[in-house]
Amino acid sequence: MRRFSVIVAPDVDTRLLPSTVVGSYPQPEWLIDRAALGSHSVPRVRVSGAWRVSEPYLEEAQDDATAVAIRDMERAGIDTITDGEIRRESYSNRFATALDGIDAEHPATIHTSGGEPRTVPRVVGAVRWRGPVEVQDIEFLRSHTDRLTKITLPGPFTMAQQASNEAYDDPDELVMDLAAAVNQEAHALQSAGADVIQLDEPWLRNDPDGARRIAVSAIDRALAGLSVTTAVHLCFGYAALVGAKNRNRYDFLGELSGSVAHQISVEAAQPKLDLGQLSELSPKVVVLGVIDLGDEQVETPEQVADRLRAALAYIPAERLVPAPDCGMKYLSRARAFAKLKALADGAALVRAEL
Numbered sequence: 001m002r003r004f005s006v007i008v009a010p011d012v013d014t015r016l017l018p019s020t021v022v023g024s025y026p027q028p029e030w031l032i033d034r035a036a037l038g039s040h041s042v043p044r045v046r047v048s049g050a051w052r053v054s055e056p057y058l059e060e061a062q063d064d065a066t067a068v069a070i071r072d073m074e075r076a077g078i079d080t081i082t083d084g085e086i087r088r089e090s091y092s093n094r095f096a097t098a099l100d101g102i103d104a105e106h107p108a109t110i111h112t113s114g115g116e117p118r119t120v121p122r123v124v125g126a127v128r129w130r131g132p133v134e135v136q137d138i139e140f141l142r143s144h145t146d147r148l149t150k151i152t153l154p155g156p157f158t159m160a161q162q163a164s165n166e167a168y169d170d171p172d173e174l175v176m177d178l179a180a181a182v183n184q185e186a187h188a189l190q191s192a193g194a195d196v197i198q199l200d201e202p203w204l205r206n207d208p209d210g211a212r213r214i215a216v217s218a219i220d221r222a223l224a225g226l227s228v229t230t231a232v233h234l235c236f237g238y239a240a241l242v243g244a245k246n247r248n249r250y251d252f253l254g255e256l257s258g259s260v261a262h263q264i265s266v267e268a269a270q271p272k273l274d275l276g277q278l279s280e281l282s283p284k285v286v287v288l289g290v291i292d293l294g295d296e297q298v299e300t301p302e303q304v305a306d307r308l309r310a311a312l313a314y315i316p317a318e319r320l321v322p323a324p325d326c327g328m329k330y331l332s333r334a335r336a337f338a339k340l341k342a343l344a345d346g347a348a349l350v351r352a353e354l
Helices: 034-038 057-078 136-145 158-160 169-189 208-222 254-258 277-281 299-312 334-352
Strands: 100-112 117-128 148-154 194-198 228-235 263-266 283-290 320-324
Touching: 034 283, 057 136, 057 320, 057 334, 117 169, 136 148, 136 169, 148 169, 158 169, 169 194, 169 208, 194 263, 208 254, 254 277, 254 299, 277 283, 277 299, 299 320, 299 334, 320 334
Parallel strands: 148 194, 194 228, 228 263, 263 283, 283 320
Antiparallel strands: 100 117
């Protein structure tokens, strides 16, 4: 196992409007075959042939690409950074397929509400945490930056929706077992130096009735006992895959104000979110998407500042964290960097006014 020396980060960012990223950053073309990933939509199982670099050089190549992503986020001026999720084929499949009770080698096919087929892992037994999956990722990040660090995990509700359940009579029991596994991983990440641990739960919007039944309980179980900052991210899907977004409100959002998560991360720029919904999230910190990842044009700092000023009509600056709408995985590196620079500079404009 690799060993890293740890760079000590500040305990907390006390500035107003500290900027962050949601999770992913573009992976270099020399590292991953984007076409292979795109043909799978967002992969739920492992993708054969996705990595352009073969063993035994893959780990070193992923380290190098991760170091580049870290430096880009630092140069752009982002306050809380991730490792860019460089080692992942998708935000969820690396962790979800590493659990006992999951068969990713013999996947199933399910269909979306629109009838499109998706290849997913099969749940064939009791789901249990097997051991750390992302600990080396946060150790590498912690050893390469003095910024605050964030690492993301797929949320239990979303993972249950992205699998074929062939083992549990009660689907809510599956969700709660997934939550317990996420909790064990989260505690390992906390021990390894993570400052922020975020659950990605985009599927809460797909099944709001199911979310109202079980999601908050599952999120609370997944985050139980953690002392670091915790967050939950909801979005309307990657801009590169879903195109235009015709919803400007979340069907499930305010319910998360009753969860134990400290921060709720929402997408606002591309869908032109009805910012009045932010008032439903009191007393949570809102991580607000103010960078439209579906627009090829790079925002100006003043555009970012205007979006933040609009949000301040509904939420105080002390509870507002500027961010991109979603992960930046499907952007070019040049565009992603430019958008992050605009994010940091726009936040600085409003911070100076406050």
